[in-house]
Amino acid sequence: METLQCVKAEDLVERSDIGQHGDRLLLDSLTGIWRNTNSKTRGIVKVEIAVRGSSLIVHAVGAGEVDLSDWGEVEAEHIFGNSISSHVAAGFTAQYDFDFSQVHLQANWNQGLLVVASFTSFKDGSNRSNYFSREFFHR
Amino acid sequence: METLKCMRLDERMEANELVAPEPLLGTWLNTNSATQGVTRAVLFAKDGQFKLQIFGAGHPGPCDWGETSASFFATDASSTEAMAFSAFYDFGFMDTRLQGHVRQGVLIIAKFDRFKDTSGRSNYFSKEFFYRTDQ
Numbered sequence: 001m002e003t004l005q006c007v008k009a010e011d012l013v014e015r016s017d018i019g020q021h022g023d024r025l026l027l028d029s030l031t032g033i034w035r036n037t038n039s040k041t042r043g044i045v046k047v048e049i050a051v052r053g054s055s056l057i058v059h060a061v062g063a064g065e066v067d068l069s070d071w072g073e074v075e076a077e078h079i080f081g082n083s084i085s086s087h088v089a090a091g092f093t094a095q096y097d098f099d100f101s102q103v104h105l106q107a108n109w110n111q112g113l114l115v116v117a118s119f120t121s122f123k124d125g126s127n128r129s130n131y132f133s134r135e136f137f138h139r
Numbered sequence: 140m141e142t143l144k145c146m147r148l149d150e151r152m153e154a155n156e157l158v159a160p161e162p163l164l165g166t167w168l169n170t171n172s173a174t175q176g177v178t179r180a181v182l183f184a185k186d187g188q189f190k191l192q193i194f195g196a197g198h199p200g201p202c203d204w205g206e207t208s209a210s211f212f213a214t215d216a217s218s219t220e221a222m223a224f225s226a227f228y229d230f231g232f233m234d235t236r237l238q239g240h241v242r243q244g245v246l247i248i249a250k251f252d253r254f255k256d257t258s259g260r261s262n263y264f265s266k267e268f269f270y271r272t273d274q
Contacts, residue, residue, distance in 0.1 A: 004256075004260070005232045005233075007204055007233075008177065008196050008197065009196040009198065010265075011260065025261065043148075043149055044147065062147035063148045063149075064147075069146050071146055078253055078262060080251055080261075080262045081262065081264070082263060082265075083265075084263050085261060086261050087261065090263075090264060091264040096146075098144075100144040101144075101146065101150075104225070106236070108249070108264045117238055117249070119223070120216075121210070122216070126143055127155065128143070128152070128154060128217070129157075129158045129216055129217065129219060130210070130212050131214060131216050131218065132212035132214070132223030132240055133215070134240065
C-alpha cells in the first residue's frame with residue numbers, strides 16, 4: 001500500500017476514503033449574498049460570492065461614512081472543504097490589494113454562517129496597526 | 140489634517156506605537172490531548188523576527204514542522220497589542236496557511252490545508268483550540 005506523505009496524523013487516510021474528485025470541490029454551497037449579522041458593523045457589510053467557470057468570485061463591500069465602500073471583485077485564491085474527503089466547498093481564501101493596504105480574507109462556512117477573518121496590512125506609512133477582524137454573515 | 144484612506148469605517152484611527160506581539164508569544168497546547176492535528180504551537184522572537192513552530196500529531200512522536208515567519212495583527216488599526224497572527228508552511232506535497240487569534244485566553248488556530256500531490260486528498264479547512272503553558 002502506498003504511504004501518503006503527511007505532517008499530521010489526520011492527513012494519513014486510506015486511498016479508498018478519498019473521493020475521486022481530487023481538488024475539484026462543489027462550489028454552490030458558498031454562493032449567494034452574505035450579509036453581516038451585525039447591521040451596525042464598521043467593517044465588511046456584505047460579501048457576494050458567485051461561480052464563474054471553475055472560479056469562485058468574491059465581492060466584498062465595506063461600511064462607509066456616506067455610501068458603502070465597494071471593494072470590487074477578486075477571484076478566490078484557494079477553496080477548501082471541511083474535511084480531507086469532502087467534496088463540498090466550505091471555505092476559501094482571497095486577497096484584496098489596494099494602493100494603501102492589503103487585505104487577506106480567510107472564510108469558512110459553519111452551521112449556516114459564513115465566518116470571515118480579515119488580516120489587514122497597511123502600506124501607506126500611516127501609523128495604523130495591521131489588524132485582524134472576524135465577522136459573521138448570513139445568507 | 141490628512142484624511143486616511145480606508146475601505147471600511149474602522150480603519151480611521153491611528154496607533155501611537157508598533158504592535159507588541161508579547162500577548163501571543165509562548166507555548167500553546169491543544170485543548171484536545173488526543174488531537175490528530177496540531178498538538179503544539181510555539182511563538183517566539185528570534186533575530187529580530189517573529190517565528191512560529193508547529194508540532195503535528197504523529198506516530199510514534201510529534202512531527203516537528205520547523206520554524207516559519209509569523210505576522211502579527213492587532214485588534215484594530217489603533218491598537219498596539221497583538222491578538223492574531225498568520226503564517227504559512229510549504230512542505231512541497233502540501234502547504235498550509237495558519238491563522239490564529241486569541242479569544243478569552245484561548246488561541247484559536249484555523250488551518251487551510253492545500254494538497255499539491257496527486258493523492259486526491261481534498262484541500263480542507265479545520266480549526267483547533269489551544270491554551271498557554273509555561274513548558
